Amino acid sequence: MKDLEDIPGLMDEMGRRARAAAADLAFAPPEAKRTALHGAADALEAQRTEILTANGHDMAHGEGKGLSPAMLDRLMLDDARLDAIANGLRAVADQADPVGQVIAEWEVPSGLRIRRVRTPLGVVGVVFESRPNVTADAGALCLKAGNSVILRGGSESFHSARAIHACLIAGLQTAGLPEDAIQIVPTRDRAAVTEMLRMRGYLDVIVPRGGKGLVGLVEAEARVPVFAHLEGICHVYVDAGADAAKARAVVLNAKTRRTGICGAAECLLLHRAIAGELGARIIADLVAAGVEVRAGEGLQHLPGVRPAALEDFGREFLDSIIAVAVVEDVDGAIAHIRRHGSGHTEAIVTEEAAAAERFFTRIDSAILMHNASTQFADGGEFGMGAEIGIATGKIHARGPVGAEQLTSFKYLVTGNGTTRP
Amino acid sequence: MKDLEDIPGLMDEMGRRARAAAADLAFAPPEAKRTALHGAADALEAQRTEILTANGHDMAHGEGKGLSPAMLDRLMLDDARLDAIANGLRAVADQADPVGQVIAEWEVPSGLRIRRVRTPLGVVGVVFESRPNVTADAGALCLKAGNSVILRGGSESFHSARAIHACLIAGLQTAGLPEDAIQIVPTRDRAAVTEMLRMRGYLDVIVPRGGKGLVGLVEAEARVPVFAHLEGICHVYVDAGADAAKARAVVLNAKTRRTGICGAAECLLLHRAIAGELGARIIADLVAAGVEVRAGEGLQHLPGVRPAALEDFGREFLDSIIAVAVVEDVDGAIAHIRRHGSGHTEAIVTEEAAAAERFFTRIDSAILMHNASTQFADGGEFGMGAEIGIATGKIHARGPVGAEQLTSFKYLVTGNGTTRP
Numbered sequence: 001m002k003d004l005e006d007i008p009g010l011m012d013e014m015g016r017r018a019r020a021a022a023a024d025l026a027f028a029p030p031e032a033k034r035t036a037l038h039g040a041a042d043a044l045e046a047q048r049t050e051i052l053t054a055n056g057h058d059m060a061h062g063e064g065k066g067l068s069p070a071m072l073d074r075l076m077l078d079d080a081r082l083d084a085i086a087n088g089l090r091a092v093a094d095q096a097d098p099v100g101q102v103i104a105e106w107e108v109p110s111g112l113r114i115r116r117v118r119t120p121l122g123v124v125g126v127v128f129e130s131r132p133n134v135t136a137d138a139g140a141l142c143l144k145a146g147n148s149v150i151l152r153g154g155s156e157s158f159h160s161a162r163a164i165h166a167c168l169i170a171g172l173q174t175a176g177l178p179e180d181a182i183q184i185v186p187t188r189d190r191a192a193v194t195e196m197l198r199m200r201g202y203l204d205v206i207v208p209r210g211g212k213g214l215v216g217l218v219e220a221e222a223r224v225p226v227f228a229h230l231e232g233i234c235h236v237y238v239d240a241g242a243d244a245a246k247a248r249a250v251v252l253n254a255k256t257r258r259t260g261i262c263g264a265a266e267c268l269l270l271h272r273a274i275a276g277e278l279g280a281r282i283i284a285d286l287v288a289a290g291v292e293v294r295a296g297e298g299l300q301h302l303p304g305v306r307p308a309a310l311e312d313f314g315r316e317f318l319d320s321i322i323a324v325a326v327v328e329d330v331d332g333a334i335a336h337i338r339r340h341g342s343g344h345t346e347a348i349v350t351e352e353a354a355a356a357e358r359f360f361t362r363i364d365s366a367i368l369m370h371n372a373s374t375q376f377a378d379g380g381e382f383g384m385g386a387e388i389g390i391a392t393g394k395i396h397a398r399g400p401v402g403a404e405q406l407t408s409f410k411y412l413v414t415g416n417g418t419t420r421p
Numbered sequence: 422m423k424d425l426e427d428i429p430g431l432m433d434e435m436g437r438r439a440r441a442a443a444a445d446l447a448f449a450p451p452e453a454k455r456t457a458l459h460g461a462a463d464a465l466e467a468q469r470t471e472i473l474t475a476n477g478h479d480m481a482h483g484e485g486k487g488l489s490p491a492m493l494d495r496l497m498l499d500d501a502r503l504d505a506i507a508n509g510l511r512a513v514a515d516q517a518d519p520v521g522q523v524i525a526e527w528e529v530p531s532g533l534r535i536r537r538v539r540t541p542l543g544v545v546g547v548v549f550e551s552r553p554n555v556t557a558d559a560g561a562l563c564l565k566a567g568n569s570v571i572l573r574g575g576s577e578s579f580h581s582a583r584a585i586h587a588c589l590i591a592g593l594q595t596a597g598l599p600e601d602a603i604q605i606v607p608t609r610d611r612a613a614v615t616e617m618l619r620m621r622g623y624l625d626v627i628v629p630r631g632g633k634g635l636v637g638l639v640e641a642e643a644r645v646p647v648f649a650h651l652e653g654i655c656h657v658y659v660d661a662g663a664d665a666a667k668a669r670a671v672v673l674n675a676k677t678r679r680t681g682i683c684g685a686a687e688c689l690l691l692h693r694a695i696a697g698e699l700g701a702r703i704i705a706d707l708v709a710a711g712v713e714v715r716a717g718e719g720l721q722h723l724p725g726v727r728p729a730a731l732e733d734f735g736r737e738f739l740d741s742i743i744a745v746a747v748v749e750d751v752d753g754a755i756a757h758i759r760r761h762g763s764g765h766t767e768a769i770v771t772e773e774a775a776a777a778e779r780f781f782t783r784i785d786s787a788i789l790m791h792n793a794s795t796q797f798a799d800g801g802e803f804g805m806g807a808e809i810g811i812a813t814g815k816i817h818a819r820g821p822v823g824a825e826q827l828t829s830f831k832y833l834v835t836g837n838g839t840t841r842p
Contacts, residue, residue: 027782108804112793119785121815204815225646225816246838253840349838360833361448364540372533372836381841382832383529394542394625394829395646396817408815411803412781415793417667417770419674420802 004187011195014150014183015202018123021148021180026120028146030097032175037093037140040171041086044136047167048082054159055132062130062156070260070318075130075156085136085164089171091385092140098404099146110420115412120146122204124406125196126388127152127218129210132160137379137386138207139168139182145406148178150203152185152192154210162186197222207401209389212316227401228393231316232262232344234374237333237359238282239350240273246371247349251282253373254347256289259320262390263345263377266317268324269333275299275326286322296325314340330355334362341365343392345377366392366399425608432616435571435604436623439544442569442601447541449567451518453596458514458561461592462507465557468588469503475580476553483551483577491681491739496551496577506557506585510592512806513561519825520567531841536833541567543625545827546617547809548573548639550631553581558800558807559628560589560603566827569599571624573606573613575631583607618643628822630810633737648822649814652737653683654763655795658754658780659703660771661694667792668770672703674794675768677710680741683811684766684798687738689745690754696720696747707743717746735761751776755783762786764813766798787813787820 003009044051055077062075104116124147128134135151142149153161165184172179185192196206200223207227208218219226236254238247254265268286270279280302286293287304294308305324312323313336327333330348337346347369348359356370367377367390377400379387384402391397397405424430465472476498483496525537545568549555556572563570574582586605593600606613617627621644628648629639640647657675659668675686689707691700701723707714708725715729726745733744734757748754751769758767768790769780777791788798788811798821800808805823812818818826 026785106804108802110797110802112797112802114803119815225814243838249838249840257841356835364447365831367832367834370833370835372834372839373841375841376531376533376834376836376839381529381531381533382535383527393646394540398829399832408819410786411788411820413788413790413793413797414777415791415797417664417670418793418797419670420678420794420796 004189007187007189007191007195010187011192011199014185015123015199017180018148018150018183019202021178022120022123024178025143025146025148025181026099028177032177033097033143034093036143036171036175036177037089038171039174040136040140040168041089041093043167043170044082044086044089044164047163048079051082051160051163052077054163057159058132058157067156068319071130073258073260075132075160077132077160081133085133088380088386089136089140091380092144092403095144095385095403097144098407103409111415111418113414116409117412118407119410121406121408122147123202124149125152125199125203125206125224126150127193127196127206127208127210127214129154129214130156131209132157132164134209135161135164135184136168138388139165141386141388141403141406143181144403147406148181150183150185150196152196155188158188194221197224200224207388227389227391227397229389230344230392231342232264232377232390233267233314233316233340233342234263234265234344234377235267235269235337235341235346236265236374237269237327237330237346237348238271238274238278239330239348239352239355240271241350241352241355242274242278243349243351244278244281247278248282248285250347250349250371250373252285252289254375255286255291255322256320257373257375260318261375263374264318265347265374266315266322267313267340268322269327269336270324272326272328279326283324290320292321294321294323296323298326299324316342330358334359337363337365344390345369345374347372347374366390425610428608428610428612428616431608432613432620435606436544436620438601439569439571439604440623442599443541443544445599446564446567446569446602447520449598453598454518454564455514457564457592457596457598458510459592460595461557461561461589462510462514464588464591465503465507465510465585468584469500472503472581472584473498475584478580479553479578488577489740492551494679494681496553496581498553498581502554506554509801509807510557510561512801513565513824516565516806516824519565519828524830532836532839534835537830538833539828540831542827542829543568544623545570546573546620546624546627546645547571548614548617548627548629548631548635550575550635551577553578553585555630556582556585556605557589559809560586562807562809562824562827564602565824568827569602571604571606571617573617576609579609615642618645621645628809648810648812648818650810651765651813652763653685653765653798653811654688654735654737654761655684655686655765655798656688656690656758656762656767657686657795658690658748658751658767658769659692659695659699660751660769660773660776661692662771662773662776663695663699664770664772665699665702668699669703669706671768671770671792671794673706673710675796676707676712676743677741678794678796681739682796684796685739686795687736687743688734688761689743690748690757691745693747693749700747704745711741713742715742715744717744719747720745737763751779755780758784758786765811766790766795768793768795787811
């Protein structure tokens with residue numbers, strides 16, 4: 001029985017178990033991992049009632065704490081979302097197993113044959129906040145990549161995450177894989193996070209998944225490599241060469257489809273030449289959809305609009321609010337995004353290939369979209385089955401992090417008694 | 422004129438310049454980078470005398486400080502080594518430019534076309550010790566990958582590194598690229614290293630290249646992501662199924678070709694079945710070559726051998742010394758390496774495919790060799806032209822780090838007014 005008061009002791013034990021499980025997982029047959037994930041999806045459907053009940057507890061707790069509607073939307077589970085989680089598990093299950101894949105193979109003049117082969121990373125730590133589906137996505141992707149994982153969910157999603165975790169354990173049992181492959185920290189005590197950030201001997205990488213406060217804490221304090229997941233301050237730029245129908249559809253979708261996800265647009269940039277007509281129509285669309293439009297100079301006369309403050313640019317609202325500014329041209333948009341963006345996802349709407357190419361080349365965000373909604377910034381939509389998060393850093397992982405980016409590699413070199421001159 | 426007393430101010434200025442240069446380099450034409458590197462190679466040959474004179478100063482200083490022969494060997498330059506450095510520059514120059522390469526391309530059911538494209542990392546910091554050629558290799562690889570770099574060489578190689586750096590600058594000038602693309606810290610003050618480790622706003626990654634002390638300091642203190650370059654405690658395991666001639670050749674080469682490089686073998690493991698005959702012959706070869714053989718139990722009666730201490734296993738001698746132990750079989754070798762290795766390079770000598778496969782699968786080192794010398798653990802030998810070091814960590818870079826591993830990537834997504842349901 002674990003002592004939930006002794007956090008260092010608890011985390012040390014979890015670390016040792018994770019390391020031992022990782023050694024087994026590194027050679028686990030692909031079929032066993034597949035079976036475990038299908039088993040978890042089956043368990044998720046069988047335990048639907050228990051999970052929704054647990055989520056009801058978390059929702060009530062969140063409402064009591066006064067979480068914003070967008071935050072509550074992140075936390076909420078229903079049948080459709082449970083179906084999506086189960087489908088995500090199955091999609092990951094049926095992907096090609098990344099471990100052992102030959103990434104590259106070549107011969108060198110000395111006669112050596114060199115193969116670069118995918119290997120697991122080892123042990124992954126995931127620290128997340130309100131979204132309970134992270135439990136399933138992160139657990140599944142780490143397992144698929146042959147890693148063990150220690151999950152630490154936020155207090156908001158405590159019960160939901162544990163209920164989903166129980167399904168993952170059921171899957172591991174079905175497949176005969178070690179239960180320690182997917183552990184969840186069994187306490188809301190924040191000291192557990194502090195411990196995780198120092199577990200150099202046990203954790204190979206730590207993935208923070210949450211708001212600015214959490215990610216900032218992790219990046220500042222971690223003694224373990226971090227896959228940075230900063231804010232999603234996503235921009236949509238409507239160029240002079242935009243098709244009006246596409247622009248209206250993309251902007252409305254980018255802002256309103258779901259406002260609480262990191263791929264939601266937070267800022268609309270309008271080329272001066274189209275700001276007055278197409279721009280005004282897009283803003284009217286947003287206002288009609290109930291979005292609070294905070295507009296910069298030249299747009300503040302439009303109906304339903306309120307003036308933007310300086311700090312509304314570069315801000316992640318995660319709510320039904322958008323900042324709008326007029327820029328001179330594509331270079332003005334690029335400059336604005338370089339200054340205010342978070343390196344997550346930006347979109348350009350234009351029919352002019354040169355403008356799109358310039359936007360693609362000159363902006364260094366993880367994802368750049370041309371004539372498509374920023375809401376597609378998602379591992380599932382990218383064909384990865386699920387994602388452990390969207391990385392905004394540039395080391396190792398970037399953009400949606402699927403199983404493949406949770407691997408490392410090694411070189412296998414074959415000679416014939418070959419010596420170096 | 423820089424104030425060499427104000428280290429924080431100096432490093433801040435270098436950081437700002439590096440960041441500005443990186444913005445230009447990200448779109449530098451491949452041809453300009455190629456021209457710069459050929460120009461640097463030409464300059465290196467033209468300034469041969471100046472470089473060897475500078476190296477003479479460093480060697481005299483090193484001898485005065487009592488550096489070991491292996492350390493002095495790392496520091497020493499001669500015509501042949503300068504030729505190798507120039508050839509390395511030309512090899513990197515003529516490689517395919519990694520920036521903009523499409524790594525993967527696919528379509529998803531929503532109709533989006535997704536491309537994963539290589540981008541520069543940004544600004545790289547390289548902290549190294551005695552090997553002056555790191556200046557050229559690191560500068561060239563960072564430039565090729567579109568990164569700017571801040572180099573900080575050790576006090577041992579201070580003059581040699583500056584002389585080589587001058588050639589890189591000449592190359593940048595020839596090509597019209599910003600000189601700030603490749604900067605070298607102009608002081609021996611160790612406070613500069615401490616500053617670099619904290620330059621989060623300027624450095625995207627830091628690469629320590631040196632001994633255990635330096636790497637340990639960097640890993641403990643860095644607030645910037647680190648490509649870990651730990652020790653090279655390389656093992657050669659001679660299996661029962663080894664071909665005798667190959668085993669003798671590989672072991673002798675792995676230990677004696679150059680003892681001061683991280684790919685030099687530090688430990689020989691002998692399968693019990695061949696320890697008495699083939700093992701004894703290999704040890705006689707080593708003794709005859711002047712190697713100090715520190716042997717474990719069962720081998721200490723052999724001529725010229727001295728008994729190994731426990732701490733001789735898992736030790737990076739970087740000298741003409743080798744530890745030798747008898748193991749039961751390939752699993753014994755795997756267990757020994759898991760316990761004592763540093764995750765760098767290990768070799769197995771055997772004609773039995775199953776033993777080699779087991780060694781390849783069960784050991785998680787950056788490089789595994791079959792019937793080949795560990796001295797091949799080198800970016801040049803791997804066909805990368807040069808290397809910035811051998812990474813023993815598993816995040817982002819692993820094994821020899823060439824230009825490709827100094828890049829990141831981004832996703833370019835093309836739709837047609839595509840919105841997410």
